Amino acid sequence: METHKQLTIGLFGFGVVGEGLYKVLQQTPSLKASIKKVCIKHSGKKREAPAELFTTDRDIILNDPEINVIVEVINESGPAFEIVSRALKSGKSVVSASKKMIAEHLPELLQLQKETSASLLYEAAACASIPVIRNLEEYYDNDLLHSIKAIVNGSTNFILTKMFEEKLEFQEALLLAQQLGFAESDPSLDIEGYDAANKWTFLLTHAYGIVEKTENLVFSGIDHIHAGDAEVAREKHYDIKLVAQAKKLANGKVAAFVLPQFIRQDDHLAFVKNEFNGVVIESGFADKQFFYGKGAGSFPTASAVLSDLSALRYEYKYEYKKLYHHTPHELTDDFYVRVYLSFDDLKYIPKEKFQSIEEWHADNERKYLIGVIHFRDIKGHTWWRENGTSLVLTPDPIIEDMEVRKLKKKSLELAGLI
Numbered sequence: 001m002e003t004h005k006q007l008t009i010g011l012f013g014f015g016v017v018g019e020g021l022y023k024v025l026q027q028t029p030s031l032k033a034s035i036k037k038v039c040i041k042h043s044g045k046k047r048e049a050p051a052e053l054f055t056t057d058r059d060i061i062l063n064d065p066e067i068n069v070i071v072e073v074i075n076e077s078g079p080a081f082e083i084v085s086r087a088l089k090s091g092k093s094v095v096s097a098s099k100k101m102i103a104e105h106l107p108e109l110l111q112l113q114k115e116t117s118a119s120l121l122y123e124a125a126a127c128a129s130i131p132v133i134r135n136l137e138e139y140y141d142n143d144l145l146h147s148i149k150a151i152v153n154g155s156t157n158f159i160l161t162k163m164f165e166e167k168l169e170f171q172e173a174l175l176l177a178q179q180l181g182f183a184e185s186d187p188s189l190d191i192e193g194y195d196a197a198n199k200w201t202f203l204l205t206h207a208y209g210i211v212e213k214t215e216n217l218v219f220s221g222i223d224h225i226h227a228g229d230a231e232v233a234r235e236k237h238y239d240i241k242l243v244a245q246a247k248k249l250a251n252g253k254v255a256a257f258v259l260p261q262f263i264r265q266d267d268h269l270a271f272v273k274n275e276f277n278g279v280v281i282e283s284g285f286a287d288k289q290f291f292y293g294k295g296a297g298s299f300p301t302a303s304a305v306l307s308d309l310s311a312l313r314y315e316y317k318y319e320y321k322k323l324y325h326h327t328p329h330e331l332t333d334d335f336y337v338r339v340y341l342s343f344d345d346l347k348y349i350p351k352e353k354f355q356s357i358e359e360w361h362a363d364n365e366r367k368y369l370i371g372v373i374h375f376r377d378i379k380g381h382t383w384w385r386e387n388g389t390s391l392v393l394t395p396d397p398i399i400e401d402m403e404v405r406k407l408k409k410k411s412l413e414l415a416g417l418i
């Protein structure tokens with residue numbers, strides 16, 4: 001018995017992802033999904049699809065009663081939000097890959113889904129080909145998800161890999177990422193960490209029921225990483241990766257941030273190279289699980305859109321279980337982190353704020369230290385990314401209060417003071 005819904009799609013955007021989806025759908029006839037119209041911004045460009053498929057008038061799609069699914073894969077988050085809101089309000093299901101739009105408008109999108117009962121799916125918006133949202137939503141019960149750490153931006157991972165392994169210059173590696181279609185049209189979104197932090201906001205919603213604005217998360221990108229930091233990493237047999245992470249602390253609250261980090265060679269994330277993404281989840285009883293796949297690019301992203309389309313045939317919706325069916329977790333900034341800091345001049349570093357300084361290195365050019373500092377001395381402060389200062393987290397960077405007390409006692413004992 002055929003119970004699947006026929007999907008008639010109105011597609012917004014025919015860039016890297018939109019065109020990828022068009023091609024992928026041609027190869028998957030069993031899905032019973034067809035694109036009726038594509039809305040584009042500029043009609044002049046030559047495209048590999050019949051001209052009559054395209055329009056520049058969004059109303060032609062949004063007012064067409066036969067179109068029951070909107071796929072929205074455009075760049076600008078303002079227009080994307082308008083399209084998605086109008087579609088949901090008129091009872092159409094929506095599949096989106098616009099991570100920036102979702103991060104910026106999450107509370108409104110949650111409200112719209114409640115009011116309209118229409119489905120909004122966005123698996124492609126984070127980690128592209130890795131099914132991370134539905135996994136977090138469906139598989140991990142609230143109490144069992146101890147921590148999640150991930151590489152969620154393919155471009156920065158690609159650039160770091162090329163710099164570390166092929167000794168490419170930063171600009172050269174970035175250009176390559178742009179040519180391959182991984183980077184955002186404004187690549188500062190990748191490099192300065194916005195893209196990763198945007199993805200992290202809604203992954204935190206599916207993981208822990210946390211609804212937070214990107215600007216309230218502590219994040220940075222890879223633009224402050226200094227050539228000397230890569231050398232130190234190599235000496236210590238580490239990689240540097242931009243890591244998004246969240247960990248449930250002993251008090252039940254969640255520590256979360258997106259920062260560059262030293263990665264041990266035996267860490268699962270060390271295996272994640274180029275434009276690949278990776279997610280390591282630690283959960284009760286299961287221990288560690290590692291998800292790996294392409295996090296950017298035309299077909300890998302289209303594959304996630306395709307999977308959402310397939311889910312729509314069965315009327316699938318996100319339930320936001322951790323938000324609505326459990327007590328949502330709260331974010332906390334009451335913990336410590338062990339950091340590596342490199343800098344030109346010690347006067348820019350608030351050394352009195354460090355609970356302990358475990359390593360110190362100085363030469364004529366550049367200095368660095370490794371020490372433990374309260375997260376509140378980072379959150380809301382800018383000293384750690386100004387005046388040529390570079391902050392990289394150490395492996396297992398989160399330290400809870402009890403451990404710091406032990407740490408202090410130990411250093412005092414060592415100094416013969418107690």
Ligand code: HSE
Nearest residue numbers: 153154155182184296
């Ligand atoms: N610019 C993004 C990245 C594309 O590099 O991960 C995929 O979201």
